[in-house]
Amino acid sequence: MKATPQKIINAAVSLFNQFGLANVRLQHIADKTGISVGNLAYHFPKKASIIRQIDQDLEKVIEPLLSNELTFPHLIDFDNQLSCYYALLNNYTFYFLDLLEMERAFPVMHIKRKKYIQRMVGQIGAWIRHHEKNGIFQPQIRPNQYRILGHTIWMIITFWMTQQKVSNTGKSNEGTFKETVWNQFLPIFTPVGLMEYEAIILPQLKLVNMPDL
């Protein structure tokens, strides 16, 4: 994409993240980009056209994350996946906050999102079952336990940004996010799984949790 359209998109995403999808007008986006509304309208006639472009950008980020070919044999691969999700949450916060508004005003985006979510829940579930067979996780102790676990992990990821804003627990932090997800697995590791976790993941988490310099 040429320079100006990209600048407009960046400005729009940043404003959506900050003020919410419903509260941003073309004028704000133009101001933030440092161009006139006329110039902006030349590139994107409506807010909906900007949204369409952002939706396409999102597809490029999300599709690789959800790809069926993506296998993560090691725990560290899942940790990397969590990093990718965290980046997505951070860069496109509005996509996780403004569900009601999105459903009302931009249904195409919302429908696509629902499909992503189905695949995401499916992928997490498949990953847990895979590692149950592999001897990384213990066999489930109650029917549906791991299906529900997959759901809960999806909830943690999807609502992470909202809970952060709602509970006012300060600055968003990748380490806390990852720790919260990994804590879900802690009680179900086999001794082998726990060994891999302590050797590979735990040092990684400590590194992320280091305060910024």
Place this chain on the structure above:
Amino acid sequence: MSQTKLKILDAALYLFNTYGLINVRLQHIADEAGISVGNLAYHYYAKEAIVKKIDEDLSKLLIPIISENRFFPSLIDFDNQLARYYHMLRNYSFYFLDLLELKRAYPKLYRKREVYIKKIIHQIENWFCFNVERGLIIPEIRPKHYQVIAHTIWMVITFWMTKPLDKGIPEEGERIFKEVVWSQVLPYLTDTGRLEFDLMIERLLDSYNPEYEVK
């Protein structure tokens, strides 16, 4: 409280839950209550006054639930606690769906809520620790582990009503709500705890309509 006031509050709550806090105007509330806007304004001068009153009602429900004196020693008491939360989620869904809007438009009400949130998480964590002492739950496998789990349980409760919207499915019902929360506790039960769970909770969960399934 007068009949009319009650009618107004019922109408407002219904509309907030159905259309969202932001999309409801006094005119809608008056129509739903079957009175004129003038009459409505006589009882409540602004939407803010109605929201404030509903918030007070909600607090009356919530405060006993999170009261520190509330003692819930056995697993069944925690289950009852979950039933109370679920009741609240269903009757005041707008309060959980419009979190950010509430924060933006009614910051004063919101500050109260932040205190509640801390109390809820703290209470759940205490419940874990108390049952460690009772021998129903295993000691923490890592320092502060139950604090993180309590936080996750709070997230499950708080976003339960948002979840269906996100996944495009209807709300899944009280049984599934309880199952998802209990699943957070399950891995930490001792043998004694598991026995109590199987005897008390499993039976109770089974008594709900079995057609419900996690989707």
